[in-house]
Amino acid sequence: MDSAKVKAETARYEKIPIITNFTDEEGKDHMDEMIKENYDRIKAEVTEIVDKELDRLRKDSELCKLLPKQNGA
Numbered sequence: 001m002d003s004a005k006v007k008a009e010t011a012r013y014e015k016i017p018i019i020t021n022f023t024d025e026e027g028k029d030h031m032d033e034m035i036k037e038n039y040d041r042i043k044a045e046v047t048e049i050v051d052k053e054l055d056r057l058r059k060d061s062e063l064c065k066l067l068p069k070q071n072g073a
Helices: 003-011 031-059
Strands: none
Touching: none
8 A cells, every 4th residue: 555645645635514513502412303303204204105005006996906905804
């Protein structure tokens, strides 16, 4: 390994810019809270999409055949 080249390359490194700051005016970090909120929102949206699609499939005489048979149905 050429340590001179590595040193030259390392010298050209630039800091990665902060895109989003999760720290409030009081210095408290809210990153975990925001991640949890986003996770919960996305999970709810996915559940809603799946429910709507399953309902659409059940109502279509051709597409309902693609659904697994329900026990007792």
